[in-house]
Amino acid sequence: MLHNQLFNKRENKDIRQMKNRGYSIKDLEVLSGVKAHTIRIWEKRYELLVPERTDTNIRYYSDDDLRRMLNVAMLVRHGYKISKVAKWDEERINQTVLELSKKKASESDFTDRLILSMVNFDNRSFYNLATEIIDSLGIENAVAKVFFEFFVRVGTYWQVGSVFPAQEHYVTNILRQKLIAEIDKLGVSGEKNATILFFLPENELHEMSLLFYSYLAQKMGYNVIYLGQFVPWDDLIKIQKKVNVDYVFTAFINSISKTELENYLESLKELYSKQKVFITGWQLQLHQPRLPRNVKVVKDYHEFKRFLR
Structure with a gap:
């Protein structure tokens, strides 16, 4: 009984540490779409990430780790080899992601980029990207094929605790403004x-x-x-x-x-x-x-x- 109480206290302390300092490996799995098992392999084999650890040796990750994971996951989905990407510095990874985004502006890519901007509270990037999506697809396809899918994913992240309400409210208000502007144009x-x-x-x-x-x-x-x-x-x-x-x-x-x-x-x-x-x-x-x-x-x-x- 006493052992269980002590274990629960340590476990609660670990959870508080991760919430205060960063993301769990489950958060990275949900946000990036890469299985936790694969993330561990990439850490061990390629030193892709170097997580911090709680007092009881549980991994937790920083904002920089999450950004790197999201970018690498996007590149791997488009055919880049993890063994090569893992050796690149941040500047090269970021530049390649930008170039890829310009060449392959699919709905899935747009959604990944929206998620990244939301996580970083990058107001300028999110606003400009929303404008780019509307200009590229038109407002109807932008909402139906990208923004709605984006909110479905955000809802999933929120349920598992990977996204907190302020992040959802922040991006919702930007997209709401975009829609209202389009409505106003109609008269x-x-x-x-x-x-x-x-x-x-x-x-x-x-x-x-x-x-x-x-x-x-x-x-x-x-x-x-x-x-x-x-x-x-x-x-x-x-x-x-x-x-x-x-x-x-x-x-x-x-x-x-x-x-x-x-x-x-x-x-x-x-x-x-x-x-x-x-x-x-x-x-x-x-x-x-x-x-x-x-x-x-x-x-x-x-x-x-x-x-x-």
Whole structure:
């Protein structure tokens, strides 16, 4: 019993040390996509990284180690031999990554570079890269093929503790600004003479998908009423009485039970009984809820555009 207590105290101390000083090998595995076993081999065989160790000999890694690992992982995925890359200094590794990024600007490469800028809180690089991605792919493909995939990966990292909330908020705000700027360029036409109400339920703060779908609707000539995050149910009731809408769109990303979700959808059907209600979000994939007759799940932006034509 006493032995277990002492072991747990040492283990907790190790965790505190790693959190205060750097990253665990599991963090490097999750962020780089390289298995921990492979990282250890690269350390032993090529001296790629030289980690610090806790009092009980557990590895932990610095920001510089993480940057090196992310860059090397990217190069190896593109066919460079680890035995050669491991001998390069940081300047050559960084330069090769930059050259590769210019030549092979795939969606996966863009996502890797976004992750690296986020981890480093490199505001200029992240902002400029987001601009480059939009200019290269167009806003629709940039969001659907890169930014959404980026947030999926960030969500995974957050769950395992490799990314902390401030990092997610920081990059979300930059990409949110980009989307709002694109929406502003469209102006307000409402040429289709139809109105779509966009909102997120109470306790729902993840706004990127809602902004993107509102952009698509506005681009297609719909009149968009955008309420944004955390809309109380009482406000929806008041709006329903004052504003005539043809469609309603909402999303469910934050954790919610299947029962709560189905009850909310049923209430939404009653409130907007004459409108088509579009819904999207991870919780729908997770729970596969029973859908009221006027509620439609939107699987991707191509499907949404087909609905609106």
